[in-house]
Amino acid sequence: MNILITGGTKGIGLATAIALSRSDVNRILIIGRDSIALKKAAGEAAPGKIIPLCFDLSGLRNDDGVLLKMVSDIFTGLDVLINNAGVLITGDFDKISMDDARQMTEINFIVPAVLIRELLPLMRQGSHIINISSMGGFQGAQKFRGLSFYSASKAALACLTECLAVELEERKISVNCLAPGSVDTEMFRQAFPGYRANLNTETIADFISWFAVNGKKYYNGKILPLSTSTP
Template identity: 35%
Template sequence: MCYFKAFVYFCDMKNIIVTGTSRGIGFELALQFANAGYQVLAISRKTPQALINHENITCLSVDLSSEIDLEKVENFLSKSWKKVDAVVHNAGSLLLKPFAETSQKDFEDIYKVNVFAVANLTRICLPYLQKGSHVVTISSMGGIQGSLKFAGLAAYSSSKGAVITLSELLAEEYKERGIAFNVLALGSVQTEMLAEAFPGYEAPISAGEMAEYIYNFTLTANKYFNGKVLQVSSTNP
């Protein structure tokens, strides 16, 4: 009987990819999935010891802005996983700089992480995604058309708008395969990245609290949404 239960548990176990797991929301999210028994591929440039030591987490040190480095993910999937049940594109890069001082390279650096990495990683995962898989992209209220915008975030906010449109297009292109693509546009969350960009500002929601919301959304929302953008913010924006 114990063997049967273990077998059922193994068959039902989901494989989840989370990016940007070195700190903040991604770190908390990887732990929440792993503690619930899911197998997690945690992708970030730096790998926290707390994730490395977890039996349900595999850590890959990857520079998401590099197509060549992303081959590590493709190699892992081809050798270790037969399927991917969910991908959470959480990694992000933020630049706070006046537009007049923002160079083309600045824009390219932000877009490489916030847009191109989302596209490239999704392409790598496509052969392993199946009916019922869910791809969740973490965007920002700054990327929502008509929302309040902040000066100095031209590269960041425009990149977050780009991944919204990308996800809407992918939802249409892969709807016949039963793969759902949705976006969560977050408001302010108390993370290290926020503290670095806006010293002294205190957000009303912690990284752990937001991770819990994303955790539940990733596991269940594909039953109700596809190609949708949900605004998750208790502040303006």
């Protein structure tokens, strides 16, 4: 399978790329900005299994074909797209800078949407798009102070999933959304110093990698909470 994961340099994305690389049939293209981490990630699997692409997704303002060209130089078709790259900056609603608020909206919601539009020509019949949202953006889940823009951007991504599942059904492309609770990554540790996360990256990566390949048999247009606790 040809798989693209955004944000594959660390945390959940890196662990998922490594988990997926254990199958002989998978090739995984990972996108991130940190060229050293990208190179290191590629070295975690047999040569050619994890393919690094250094690209700042904040530059993806239009579906103008630039990224499509880069990806289609590597893959002739795409079976799985995992929109995992994300940004979390904490701050009360009336105190957080609008630059930070816009950055979260951009990377967590607009970029996955543009990326899907950009890569649709490569998505094969039977392919699967997985959007990584958050319990913070899951309707009805407990909300936490300082996460209003982050959670709202993740809720938008979750809603986009439901909408796209309808629009892409004709093309036989499935779209689902996973909403993790807390996972022990740099993002979590920076945002919540001193708190212990529910899951480690290997555990969640085992599930995401299984879901990426098999989830479309059971779900389409669904937003699934990935948390062992409530909240």
